[in-house]
Structure formats: structure tokens, C-alpha cells
Amino acid sequence: MSLKDQVIEDMKTAMRAKDSERLGTIRLLLAAAKQKEVDERVVLSNADMIAIVDKLIKQRKDSVEAFTKAQRMDLADKESAEIVVLQAYLPQRLNAQEVSAAVQAIVTSLGAKGPGDMGKVMAAVKAQLAGKADMAMVSKAVKIALAS
Missing domain, CATH: 1.10.1510.10 (Uncharacterised protein YqeY/AIM41, N-terminal domain)
Incomplete structure (x- = not known):
């Protein structure tokens, strides 16, 4: 259904x-x-x-x-x-650790470095995590991943 x-x-x-x-x-x-x-x-x-x-x-x-x-x-x-x-209509959401791990894997696979790659990383992350995670949490995780 x-x-x-x-x-x-x-x-x-x-x-x-x-x-x-x-x-x-x-x-x-x-x-x-x-x-x-x-x-x-x-x-x-x-x-x-x-x-x-x-x-x-x-x-x-x-x-x-x-x-x-x-x-x-x-x-x-x-x-x-x-x-x-x-x-009640949303699927089970990923927790902060799962989001952070997924973002880190995408950053590594894209070879992204620094805040200048934020758009490229967010596009890839949004495609993979849309509907599975809160996008505000995802954005924060991407900023942290790119800052390190």
C-alpha cells in the first residue's frame, strides 16, 4: 500500500x-x-x-x-x-551518528575539502538521505565534516 x-x-x-x-x-x-x-x-x-x-x-x-x-x-x-x-507518515529517521557517518563517507568519496565544496556535498547527500534524515541535521553534519 x-x-x-x-x-x-x-x-x-x-x-x-x-x-x-x-x-x-x-x-x-x-x-x-x-x-x-x-x-x-x-x-x-x-x-x-x-x-x-x-x-x-x-x-x-x-x-x-x-x-x-x-x-x-x-x-x-x-x-x-x-x-x-x-x-506518523515519515519513515524511521537516521540518528546523529548514522547521519554523520554517511556524510563523512560521501565527503571522502567526493574528495571534498573546505566550505567551498558545501554545495557539491549537499547535492550528493540530499540525493542519498532525502526522507531518511532531518536535512537541518544533515547540513550541520556537512559543515562539521568540511571544517575538519
């Missing part, structure tokens, strides 16, 4: 359970997926769905940060709850 099919099934389950918060978040995800399908005239793969989920989670994290600064904890809590629902 594809990730999109799983999301649709979860939407039906949330409707039956009358879980309005979860249902709203799932509908947001499906709307974003449908928008991408219509805009690009493609059928989404699991990797595309994971990218959409990542994007929505990043937006929610930014919103939580902004709401917390504005002392709007009610809105921050709502966004945090949406993050929890969305994270």
Missing part, C-alpha cells in the same frame, strides 16, 4: 472516529498532495509524499517558534499536535 493510500485510509478512520483534529491535519496533507499532483501533472510516489510531509512539518515547526515568541501557547499547542500527526 502506498503512503498516499495509507493517508486516505487514515482519513476514513478519523472520520469514523469523529477525531476532528487528526482529520483536519490529514486533510491538509491530502490537499498539499493533490495540489502537487495537479500543478505538476504527476502521480506522487512515496518519496514525493515524504517530501510533502517534511515540508508541512517544517512549516509547523516555524509556526510553533513564532507562536511561542508571541506567547500564543494555544496556537503553538495546536501546531505541535499537527506535527505529531504528520510525523
